[in-house]
Amino acid sequence: MEEILKEVLSRIKPKDEERNKVRQIFEEIKNRIEEKAKSLGINVRVELEGSVAKDTWISTDKDIDIFILFPHGTDKEKAKEIGLEIAKYGAGENWKIAYAEHPYIKKKIDEYEVDIVPGIEIKEGERPLTAVDRTPLHTKFIKSKMNEEMKDEVRLLKQFMKGIGVYGAELKIEGFSGYLCELLVLYYKNFKNVIKNASNWRPKTIIDYMNYYKDIPCEEIFDAPLIVIDPIDRRRNVAAAVSLQSYSIFVMASKFFLEKPSIEFFFPSKLNVNLNDIINEIKKREISLVMIKMKCPKIPSDILWGEIKKTINKFVKLIENYDFEVIDYKSWSDEENRIIFLIEVEKRKLRRGKIHQGPKIWYDEDLKKFLDKYINNEKVLAGPFIKNERIYVEILRKYNDIKDLLINEIKNLKLSKDIMNEINKGFEVYVDEEILKECEGIEDEIFSFIRKKPLWLK
Amino acid sequence: MEEILKEVLSRIKPKDEERNKVRQIFEEIKNRIEEKAKSLGINVRVELEGSVAKDTWISTDKDIDIFILFPHGTDKEKAKEIGLEIAKYGAGENWKIAYAEHPYIKKKIDEYEVDIVPGIEIKEGERPLTAVDRTPLHTKFIKSKMNEEMKDEVRLLKQFMKGIGVYGAELKIEGFSGYLCELLVLYYKNFKNVIKNASNWRPKTIIDYMNYYKDIPCEEIFDAPLIVIDPIDRRRNVAAAVSLQSYSIFVMASKFFLEKPSIEFFFPSKLNVNLNDIINEIKKREISLVMIKMKCPKIPSDILWGEIKKTINKFVKLIENYDFEVIDYKSWSDEENRIIFLIEVEKRKLRRGKIHQGPKIWYDEDLKKFLDKYINNEKVLAGPFIKNERIYVEILRKYNDIKDLLINEIKNLKLSKDIMNEINKGFEVYVDEEILKECEGIEDEIFSFIRKKPLWLK
Numbered sequence: 001m002e003e004i005l006k007e008v009l010s011r012i013k014p015k016d017e018e019r020n021k022v023r024q025i026f027e028e029i030k031n032r033i034e035e036k037a038k039s040l041g042i043n044v045r046v047e048l049e050g051s052v053a054k055d056t057w058i059s060t061d062k063d064i065d066i067f068i069l070f071p072h073g074t075d076k077e078k079a080k081e082i083g084l085e086i087a088k089y090g091a092g093e094n095w096k097i098a099y100a101e102h103p104y105i106k107k108k109i110d111e112y113e114v115d116i117v118p119g120i121e122i123k124e125g126e127r128p129l130t131a132v133d134r135t136p137l138h139t140k141f142i143k144s145k146m147n148e149e150m151k152d153e154v155r156l157l158k159q160f161m162k163g164i165g166v167y168g169a170e171l172k173i174e175g176f177s178g179y180l181c182e183l184l185v186l187y188y189k190n191f192k193n194v195i196k197n198a199s200n201w202r203p204k205t206i207i208d209y210m211n212y213y214k215d216i217p218c219e220e221i222f223d224a225p226l227i228v229i230d231p232i233d234r235r236r237n238v239a240a241a242v243s244l245q246s247y248s249i250f251v252m253a254s255k256f257f258l259e260k261p262s263i264e265f266f267f268p269s270k271l272n273v274n275l276n277d278i279i280n281e282i283k284k285r286e287i288s289l290v291m292i293k294m295k296c297p298k299i300p301s302d303i304l305w306g307e308i309k310k311t312i313n314k315f316v317k318l319i320e321n322y323d324f325e326v327i328d329y330k331s332w333s334d335e336e337n338r339i340i341f342l343i344e345v346e347k348r349k350l351r352r353g354k355i356h357q358g359p360k361i362w363y364d365e366d367l368k369k370f371l372d373k374y375i376n377n378e379k380v381l382a383g384p385f386i387k388n389e390r391i392y393v394e395i396l397r398k399y400n401d402i403k404d405l406l407i408n409e410i411k412n413l414k415l416s417k418d419i420m421n422e423i424n425k426g427f428e429v430y431v432d433e434e435i436l437k438e439c440e441g442i443e444d445e446i447f448s449f450i451r452k453k454p455l456w457l458k
Numbered sequence: 459m460e461e462i463l464k465e466v467l468s469r470i471k472p473k474d475e476e477r478n479k480v481r482q483i484f485e486e487i488k489n490r491i492e493e494k495a496k497s498l499g500i501n502v503r504v505e506l507e508g509s510v511a512k513d514t515w516i517s518t519d520k521d522i523d524i525f526i527l528f529p530h531g532t533d534k535e536k537a538k539e540i541g542l543e544i545a546k547y548g549a550g551e552n553w554k555i556a557y558a559e560h561p562y563i564k565k566k567i568d569e570y571e572v573d574i575v576p577g578i579e580i581k582e583g584e585r586p587l588t589a590v591d592r593t594p595l596h597t598k599f600i601k602s603k604m605n606e607e608m609k610d611e612v613r614l615l616k617q618f619m620k621g622i623g624v625y626g627a628e629l630k631i632e633g634f635s636g637y638l639c640e641l642l643v644l645y646y647k648n649f650k651n652v653i654k655n656a657s658n659w660r661p662k663t664i665i666d667y668m669n670y671y672k673d674i675p676c677e678e679i680f681d682a683p684l685i686v687i688d689p690i691d692r693r694r695n696v697a698a699a700v701s702l703q704s705y706s707i708f709v710m711a712s713k714f715f716l717e718k719p720s721i722e723f724f725f726p727s728k729l730n731v732n733l734n735d736i737i738n739e740i741k742k743r744e745i746s747l748v749m750i751k752m753k754c755p756k757i758p759s760d761i762l763w764g765e766i767k768k769t770i771n772k773f774v775k776l777i778e779n780y781d782f783e784v785i786d787y788k789s790w791s792d793e794e795n796r797i798i799f800l801i802e803v804e805k806r807k808l809r810r811g812k813i814h815q816g817p818k819i820w821y822d823e824d825l826k827k828f829l830d831k832y833i834n835n836e837k838v839l840a841g842p843f844i845k846n847e848r849i850y851v852e853i854l855r856k857y858n859d860i861k862d863l864l865i866n867e868i869k870n871l872k873l874s875k876d877i878m879n880e881i882n883k884g885f886e887v888y889v890d891e892e893i894l895k896e897c898e899g900i901e902d903e904i905f906s907f908i909r910k911k912p913l914w915l916k
Contacts, residue, residue, distance in 0.1 A: 203820075225847075245844065245846055248819050248848075249844055251820070252819045252849075255825075284839060285809070285810070285840060285852065286809040286811065287809065287811075346809055347809070351743070351744040351745065351804055351805065352743070352744050353745070361706050361710045361713075362659075362660040362661075367710075371915075381742060381743045382743060382909060382911070383911050384911060384915060385912070386703065386706050386710060388703055388706065389661065389706045390706075391710075394743065394910070452852070453840070453842060453843060457833065458833070
């Protein structure tokens with residue numbers, strides 16, 4: 001295992017040139033911000049935050065978080081507005097506005113993703129005005145607690161999480177944030193010990209580094225599979241975003257890594273499947289794979305993923321309401337151009353008829369209504385007939401091909417306005433072989449969706 | 459309606475020549491029996507019983523019941539043994555032994571089915587030694603209560619029951635016995651009034667002609683949709699054999715007959731379908747029709763039908779256990795050569811794979827067992843994969859063709875000894891088109907099974 005960890009670390013630990021590059025980017029932006037603030041006669045502090053500041057960042061994840069901190073007590077709206085203006089100036093050209101709880105500035109500089117975020121200073125234990133206001137305290141806390149070795153342990157854990165697909169608290173992943181990884185290492189001392197402990201986790205694991213909840217049953221206060229109390233804010237579960245799915249994957253991968261350590265957990269091999277592999281897999285399993293493709297609305301990532309998840313749930317419900325059997329489903333988006341919904345069903349086509357239950361024959365009015373409707377109805381394939389004390393018919397289904405169903409009924413679903421707007425502009429439904437034309441660039445995604453076995457499971 | 463009833467009556471009311479024929483058959487057999495009894499020095503009375511004696515028989519149902527009655531107090535075993543010997547002599551040649559509760563003699567004379575049944579005289583209200591001992595009292599009771607017109611009303615009711623398929627208390631039909639029809643007419647005065655009342659029946663209808671249960675809630679004593687207290691034995695529900703299905707059919711047919719009287723209720727038209735009609739119907743509904751054919755064991759009719767019903771239930775359970783979806787089923791037998799089980803299913807073939815649920819991933823031992831079994835198993839088509847907190851695989855089904863399933867697994871079912879004996883000698887399974895070779899003579903049965911709409915429902 002030691003060999004593997006060494007190898008992983010050598011691949012992810014930032015090199016001097018990377019560090020210099022980051023430092024240089026930060027200094028430049030900082031100078032521009034301070035210059036602008038001065039010209040406006042405003043007092044702000046520009047700080048490097050996040051994993052770069054804490055020196056727990058990895059080369060495979062090049063985010064630079066720069067905070068513009070207004071003094072304690074600044075008006076929230078003012079900080080937000082002026083902060084954004086200064087941030088734009090700091091970024092120079094070609095920036096984009098992004099949205100978390102409040103807007104901030106995003107800029108791509110070479111391979112680095114730079115976020116410039118306005119915030120207001122708070123003190124430890126103080127209730128933050130916005131979600132980002134805690135960040136400087138997190139940075140300070142971690143910096144004060146971690147030595148060099150621990151930072152590398154954090155790096156290993158982050159890469160492990162990345163490799164098995166559970167790194168990131170965003171709605172798309174519903175996994176483990178960087179700060180959460182840091183707290184886990186702080187609590188369990190090193191990567192191996194995190195993994196060892198995690199391999200025995202069950203839901204409602206509680207990690208309370210500061211021992212805030214010594215005498216309080218915090219599993220009753222927080223409802224999540226993993227509860228990690230934020231050392232700088234006891235009201236917050238740092239792991240609130242971790243879904244049961246991500247949690248389970250991490251626990252099971254930990255068990256497996258301990259038994260058979262392999263670099264595959266950190267760097268899963270590319271599948272490099274081609275279109276035929278996908279079709280063969282569909283045929284092997286004798287399923288039908290349905291792909292719904294639409295344009296992506298321009299909305300903040302987490303909002304987008306919230307809507308994507310709600311949307312696919314409604315698709316699945318629609319399909320099931322019409323008696324098609326859904327085996328599995330998954331959504332994908334580049335968050336810019338396409339959203340793709342994949343739905344795996346037992347069969348593309350159903351039998352054309354469906355048994356429809358009528359009333360008990362004792363209820364004359366109901367019986368009469370039922371028979372008036374069905375006794376000479378072209379859509380009736382069999383019956384009416386009596387079974388025990390009820391009357392039934394077999395009627396033609398409205399849809400017996402899932403493609404017809406989706407094409408005709410998606411428009412009638414109650415979806416979010418953003419999604420509905422794009423749907424109204426157009427969407428496509430592909431089934432099985434038809435998918436091939438449309439899956440360029442996501443062949444691996446589709447293949448592993450059908451194959452279902454994680455790469456590290458051997 | 460009057461026209462129709464007149465027409466029906468003209469077709470079913472025995473003609474003089476039929477009456478003479480019956481009288482002649484009875485006299486001949488009676489003479490032979492008395493001769494034999496005399497020679498054995500035994501005292502018996504030979505009596506015509508059943509619908510012929512009561513003059514409620516119909517030309518479409520030519521049964522002659524002749525009873526050999528031993529005096530009150532005769533030993534049951536002795537009556538049974540000597541009775542059967544005398545009955546054989548009475549029948550002459552070419553008789554068969556049949557079994558109800560006790561053996562009796564059956565003989566076909568021209569188109570008449572003659573039953574010669576030994577019994578022991580009992581008095582009214584006395585507990586009978588065997589089920590047949592009540593018959594003479596029923597005969598006496600009905601004869602004492604019915605005038606000529608009422609007998610014709612009984613004939614109409616019997617033919618109505620026959621036409622809609624619910625005439626007969628035997629297990630095959632689970633319907634209305636002749637005696638039950640007589641009691642209904644006695645109670646409601648005439649055919650039309652029976653139908654009028656029946657059209658408003660709900661389950662737990664109680665008919666207590668003698669008012670035995672004036673102050674006793676007899677729906678708590680008898681558990682059946684229709685409760686008709688036997689005037690000659692208050693402990694007996696004459697309608698105990700009527701299933702909810704037969705009951706419902708009679709009630710609904712009554713509603714329909716009142717609304718649109720037609721001769722079709724009494725004499726349903728022959729369908730005269732051919733083999734293509736059957737196939738077209740199967741194709742129209744996109745179902746699969748499975749036929750299981752076996753030899754018929756030589757056992758009394760009611761016992762046979764009991765076993766047939768248990769058997770088809772086990773077939774259905776077997777099929778459902780392997781995930782095939784059963785829509786409907788029905789058995790048929792000539793009670794001599796063939797038993798045919800018809801099972802209508804959604805699809806002949808299932809997808810080859812099936813999702814198989816494993817343990818929650820927290821349970822290390824269970825998880826290990828599951829993975830040891832499936833992680834490198836040729837039968838696994840997808841996974842193992844995690845969903846929420848559980849592990850799953852998709853594995854190959856043992857059977858994905860219903861024919862394979864039945865051919866291989868029927869032998870392993872726990873069926874009655876009689877049925878099992880025949881199964882072991884051989885059985886056949888046919889699906890869809892294959893059925894055609896084997897459905898000669900029962901085309902109408904199969905067609906109406908798939909079509910499901912009763913002929914009188916228009």
